[in-house]
Each structure stands twice: as structure tokens, then as C-alpha cells.
Amino acid sequence: MELDNAVKFFQGKTILITGATGFLAKVFVEKILRIQPNVNKLYLLVRASNNKSAKQRLYDEIISKELFKILCNNWGSKFDALISNKVKAVAGDISFENLGLNDSELREEMQKEIQIIVNVAASTDFSERYDDALDINTFGAFNVLNFGKKCDKVKLFLHISTAYVCGEEIGIILEKLKRRNDMNIFEEKRLAEEQLSQLQNQCIPDKAITSSMKEFGLERAKLNGWPNTYVFTKAMGEMLLERFKGDLPLVIIRPTIIASTYKQPFPGWIEGVRTIDSVLVNYGKGKLTCFPGNLNSALDVIPVDMVVNVMVVAIEVHYAQHQYSCETIYHVGTSSKNPLKLSDLRNLSHYYFTKNPWIDTNGQKVEAGKLIVFSTINRFFLYMKIKYVLPLKVFYLINKLCCQRFEKIYTNLNRRVKFILRLAEFYKPYAFFTGIFDDRNLERLQRVAEERGIDVAEFNFDSKSIDWEDYIMNSHIPGLFNQGL
Numbered sequence: 428m429e430l431d432n433a434v435k436f437f438q439g440k441t442i443l444i445t446g447a448t449g450f451l452a453k454v455f456v457e458k459i460l461r462i463q464p465n466v467n468k469l470y471l472l473v474r475a476s477n478n479k480s481a482k483q484r485l486y487d488e489i490i491s492k493e494l495f496k497i498l499c500n501n502w503g504s505k506f507d508a509l510i511s512n513k514v515k516a517v518a519g520d521i522s523f524e525n526l527g528l529n530d531s532e533l534r535e536e537m538q539k540e541i542q543i544i545v546n547v548a549a550s551t552d553f554s555e556r557y558d559d560a561l562d563i564n565t566f567g568a569f570n571v572l573n574f575g576k577k578c579d580k581v582k583l584f585l586h587i588s589t590a591y592v593c594g595e596e597i598g599i600i601l602e603k604l605k606r607r608n609d610m611n612i613f614e615e616k617r618l619a620e621e622q623l624s625q626l627q628n629q630c631i632p633d634k635a636i637t638s639s640m641k642e643f644g645l646e647r648a649k650l651n652g653w654p655n656t657y658v659f660t661k662a663m664g665e666m667l668l669e670r671f672k673g674d675l676p677l678v679i680i681r682p683t684i685i686a687s688t689y690k691q692p693f694p695g696w697i698e699g700v701r702t703i704d705s706v707l708v709n710y711g712k713g714k715l716t717c718f719p720g721n722l723n724s725a726l727d728v729i730p731v732d733m734v735v736n737v738m739v740v741a742i743e744v745h746y747a748q749h750q751y752s753c754e755t756i757y758h759v760g761t762s763s764k765n766p767l768k769l770s771d772l773r774n775l776s777h778y779y780f781t782k783n784p785w786i787d788t789n790g791q792k793v794e795a796g797k798l799i800v801f802s803t804i805n806r807f808f809l810y811m812k813i814k815y816v817l818p819l820k821v822f823y824l825i826n827k828l829c830c831q832r833f834e835k836i837y838t839n840l841n842r843r844v845k846f847i848l849r850l851a852e853f854y855k856p857y858a859f860f861t862g863i864f865d866d867r868n869l870e871r872l873q874r875v876a877e878e879r880g881i882d883v884a885e886f887n888f889d890s891k892s893i894d895w896e897d898y899i900m901n902s903h904i905p906g907l908f909n910q911g912l
Contacts, residue, residue: 431462431880431881431882431886432743432879432881433462433739433740433743433876433885433886434462434463435463436742436746436747437459437462437465437743438463439465439466439467440466440467440542440543441466441468441469441540441543441580442466442468442469442470442541442542443470443472443537443541443543443545443575443578444456444470444472444545445526445544445545445546445571446472446546446548446549447472447485447489447516447547448473448474448484448488448489449547449548449549450697450699450731451547451587451685451731451734451735452545453489453492453698454494454688454734455547455735455739456469456471456489456514457494457498457692458691458735458736458739459739460498460509460510461497461501461692462885464502467513467540468513468514468515468540469514470515470517470541471485471514471515471516471517472517472519472521472526472548473485473516473517473518473519474518474519475518476518477518478516478517478518478530478533480518481518482516484516485510485514485516490510490514492698493696494692494698496692497692497693498692517530517533517537521546521548521563521567521568521571522562522566522567522570524570524573525570525574526570526571537578538574538577538578538579539578539579539580540580541575541578541580541581542580542582542583543581543582543583543585543742543746544571544575544578544581544583544584544585545738545742546568546572546584546585546586547587548563548567548571549563549564549661550564550660551657552656553656553657553853554644554655554656554657554853555641555656555660556637556640556641556644557619557640557641557643557644557647557656558619558620558622558623558640559640560644560656560659561616561619561660561663563660564657564660564661564663564664565612565615565616565660565661565663565664565667566616566664566667567664568586568664568665568667568668569664569667569668572584572667572671572675573671576673582676583675583676583678583742583745583746584668584672584675584676584677584678585678585680585741586665586668586677586679586680587680587682587738588661588664588665588679588681589657589658589661589682589683590681590682590683590759590760590864591658591661591857592605592658592661592662592665592681593605593862594652594653594654594658594662595652595653595654595856597862598861598862598863599862599865600758600862600863600864602681602757602758603756604665604666604669604679604754604756605662605666606666607666610651610663612666612667615647615663619640619643619644619647622639622640623640626639626640641656644656644659647659654855654856655856668754669754672754676745677754677755678741678754678755678757679754679755679756679757680734680738680741680757680759681758682729682734682759682760683727683728683729683758683759683760683761683762683864684701684702684726684727684728684729684760684857685701685702685729685730685734686701686703686704686728686729686730686903687730687902687906687907688730688731688902688906689730689732689733689893689898689902690887692732694898694901694902695901695902695903695905695906695907696906697731697903697906697907697910700907702854702857703726703728703772703854704907705850705854706718706850706854707776707904707907708907709846709847709850710780710795710798711776711779711780711785711793711904711908712785712787712793713785713787713793713795714843714847715847716798716799717798717799717800717801717807717811718798718799718800718801718807718850718851719800719801719803719804719806719807719859720769720800720801720802720858720859721769721802721858722768722769722770722773722800722802723768724769724858724859724860724861725761725766725767725768725769725860725863726766726767726772726857727760727762727766727767727860727864728761729759729761729890730893733759733887733888733890734759734888736887736888737869737872737888739886740872740876740881740886740888741757741872743876743879743881744875744876744879747879755868756868757866757868757869757872758864758866758868759869760864760866760890762864763863763866764866764889764891765890765891765893765895767899769800769858770800771895773797773798775895775896775899775900776899777796777797779899779900779904780793780795781795804851804855804859808848808851811844811848815844816844819837819840819841819844822837822840823837823841873888873889
């Protein structure tokens, strides 16, 4: 049987992958090794003190995961040899020049061999410290680009961003760069450094410094028109790449909300609690009974294996075509072709937990009523204030009068209420999001892939093929809870 063109393409290729211990990067690494074990080398940049520690992280946090079970079973006793020969974990950090690669011989070896750079590294915390978010999402991407320019054979720089760099735009959102001539990115870095220096000079505890830097990041984001630090710093990262890419072909992949695998290597694999999953988990456990949102809004969810398929196909197509003239941006989502509405997710999750109730630590089934959804954030906060916040204040006084007799109960309730309020505040821009992500570039990529003889079933990223009921009920929620949450 003749090999698929995308499979053939990766034979003998050398690829640098940053953010290798992250969710998306792991799925990408597994895919490459599964479809083309004759890849020359995958360099995985891992935060570690030295290469020995990096190798340990490779096995502990990547290769040992259930994600690799099919690959492991297919190779049997030769699996360790495959990893040893084809995957090399290197200790580094994109926050530093030359990616923090202190081993000059290794650095020179990489710069002579690398042909493709895949930058997946990111801090996805919505309220990350501003200095840290800038170091990773903005200037980290810039450092990876500069390293790429020093690689003799590099032909493509593929950068993973997020569709939500659009900020709070409405309507049809195009696959174009968001340019802001009024914003000085280097000045943002200076402001963050100045703020940090002032805080450190006050000799306040590290925890207070972290809290202040998080608040500073949110302030700067909202001042400039973005809802949180994550998407703001990712947007600035895109701007730097476009401005300084030079002749290096640049492809930017903008996924929406990444969820568990749809089909490959098997359905329902996920790691951690991601974005909307916080709502699903707490609702299923009976901890969340209400939430703000527009029931008609599209929750733009995309399975992780479809994002990886776009990455693989885009690499093959753009590497072959050598598109040096401008960057190409791909939105990878479902809102324009096959939207999952908030009302759909509410109904499906209620149906799932009615059939499969959560069993609590006392062995009791948790009854999850239908989630109450408030059409405005103000109504939600008013409800929370009347139902929980004010009674909790009364309970606080009772607890004080009773010599802290109910301290544990009060603390748990207070923590739970604060968590729900914080969750609602962070996800407010997405629960009421009315934008639709245009994906005409992605449509063109699909057509070009077919013309180039790429198997569109093996590398499926057609969102219209997603059966939401089957995926949510039989793959995503079971996979989420199979982690032992």
C-alpha cells in the first residue's frame, strides 16, 4: 500500500517542539511517531536543570502517559528503542535567549539539523503574573523565532496561538493578524519590570508580589482591550512574530477551546481540567448549580486530535510550497460550521449525569439538577449574593459567637462560593461570546491537502464530522472523569 504524502513527508525530518510536556504537544508527538517512525529526530524542549532531568521528565510526563499506549503496544519490546533513537529531550527555557540551551555543542548540533520549528509553549493561565506571561507568551515566542533564524536548514516556523487573541470582537472574525499601531510591546515589558522592581523594593512577601503582578496583568489587558492576561500576551506574541519573522515562513494556528481526542489515537483522552471542563466537573459533583451565559452562544470547542491534524497538514503543505511572502493564519474551531451551543452542552451534561451520577466520598449518588443559566452577569451575581454571599456572612457571625465551632464548615462553604464567583468572572467573556471564527483559510488547506494526495480521513479536521451528542456523552465527559478527579 502506497504511503500517504503527509506520512512520506515526515520521513527523515528534524523538528524542534517547544512546550513538549503540554497537552497539545504530547498529542502532536504521539501522532508523528505513530504515522512516521522514520522521522529523523524530534527535539523536545523541556524546562529542567540539565539534560538528564529533561530526559526524566520526557519519560515521566510524556512517554508514560496512556496517550502512548497504542504506539507502545504496536512496537512492543522495541518501543524504548524507538523513543531513544527518535526523541531527544533537551533542557531549556524559551524565556531566555538561545532558549536557555547552555550546552553549546548540543545547541550547534540542533541549529545544523532542525528543519521545522513547532512552538507550542505557552502559559494558559488567564490570570498569570504579567511578567511571567510576557516572558513565555510574548517574548518567549520571539526568542524561539530568533533561535529559528540561526538554524541552517529551517524552512518553516509553526506557532500555536489561540483564536481568542481577537479580544471581545463580535460578528465574523477573520483569519488575520490583529495589529495595534498604538501599542508598544517593548514598553509593556518595561512597565512589567518596573512594577516588579517597585514591589520587590517594598520588601513584601512573595505571595503578595505574585498577587499584585497578576492584578497588574489583568489591568494592562483590559486597558488595551483584551479580557485577560493570557489572550493579551498571546496577541502581542503574534505581533512580534509577524514584525520580525523576516524571510522565515510563518504559519499561525489559532485553536478555539481545545478538548479531548475525538478519534485518535483513541477517543476521550484528555489531561487535566481544561477551560469548560471546570464547569462540567463541578456541575457533575453537585458543586455548581448556576452559571452566567448566553444559551444561544456557540461554545467553540475543538477536539485536540483535529488541531494536531491541522498542524501536520499545514507543515507538509507550507514546507512544500515555501510561502515566504506573508504569514498564514488558520482558525481551528467549530462555530462557523458545526457549533455546540451552551444550551446543547447544558442538556447533554444533565442527561449524562442523570444516567451516570457522580458517587461522592461517602458512597452516595450526587443528584445534578439542570444547570440554571442567567442571561446577564449582573443577574448571576445578584442571585449569588442573595442565595449564598449574604447568608454566609450571617453564618460567619454565628461561627464567631460560637467560638469557631463551625469553622471548618464555614471555610469550605466560603471557598466554594469564592471559587464559583471567580470561575464566572474568568469565563464571562466566553460564556457570552458572540463571535464566529471565519475559517476560509482552513477550507483552502483542506482542498490543497486533497490535491496533494493527503488522506483526509487519517488527518481529519472537518468540524462538520463531529457528532456532538456521541462525543460529549461517550468520549469527552467519561474521559474527563476517568482521570480520577
